[in-house]
Amino acid sequence: MTIQHTPAPARTASPTPTPPGEVPAFRRHGLTLTAGATAWAGAIAVLGFDGPELAQSVEHTGSGLFQVGLLALLRVLWRTRALGEGRLARAALRVETALVLLAMASTVGAATHLDDLDRLGWALLDVCWPLSMAGMFLLGIRTAVAGRWRGVSRWWPMVAESWAFVVIPTLALRGEEAGRAVAAAHLVVGYAVLGLVVARKRQ
Known part of the structure; x- marks a missing residue:
């Protein structure tokens, strides 16, 4: 009778590769x-x-899709502890x-034209956007x-997230045409x- 012993995998072995057709989580986000x-x-x-009104509805729908993307980004920041390990970072x-x-x-509310900024509830929700x-x-x-993020990923969030601080002054000082060009490009x-x-991140 032959007895075969299969050695235990080394602790340094590579992790199981992602199955074909399955997109890694950070890539999806x-x-x-x-x-x-x-x-x-x-x-x-x-x-x-x-x-x-129709144009505004489409623009607001686009901003809603962008906000979904922000939630995806926040999820990656949370999972990678990008802000640090402490309670303040999590809060x-x-x-x-x-x-x-x-x-x-x-x-x-804005996309469906159901909002009413004369009402306190809608006004408070509207303030949450710039906040x-x-x-x-x-x-x-x-x-x-x-x-905790290295290379370009360490600095690019600050570049990307300066959007409001670049666009709002441009709109105020240079008007709608310049503001929309800067907003889209930024x-x-x-x-x-x-x-x-983010899609290329591994951890």
Whole structure:
């Protein structure tokens, strides 16, 4: 009788490869962000911010897709502990997620023309949109400071998440035409590229 012994796999063995056809989690999240940012950029470039009702609905729908991408990005920040391991980092991500979700409710109202900014509830939801964007910028700064993401992924969140701080002054100082051009370009260069960077992350 022959007895065969199969050696135990070494601890340094490579992890099981991703099955064919299955997309790694970070790739899904990153491509969701890229798709959302590109959709909103296209809507802004073609339709602007203040067009007829139908155009506004399409633009708001694009911004809603972008917000879905933000949730995907926040999920990756959480899973990779990009802001650090502490309670404050986790609390910041929870607060930002809540702000994005509330901003999404405002976006749905705007896209369907059901919102009424003269009512307190809708006005508060509307405020969550700029607050969420400001929060993303702060998370970008913290990601760079924490240094848990390396290379271009350490700095690109801060570049992408400066969107509101670049676009709003441009709209105020240079008007609608310049503002929409800068808004669309910044979304592509910032968030759409960030999505591709995130899609390549392994940990």
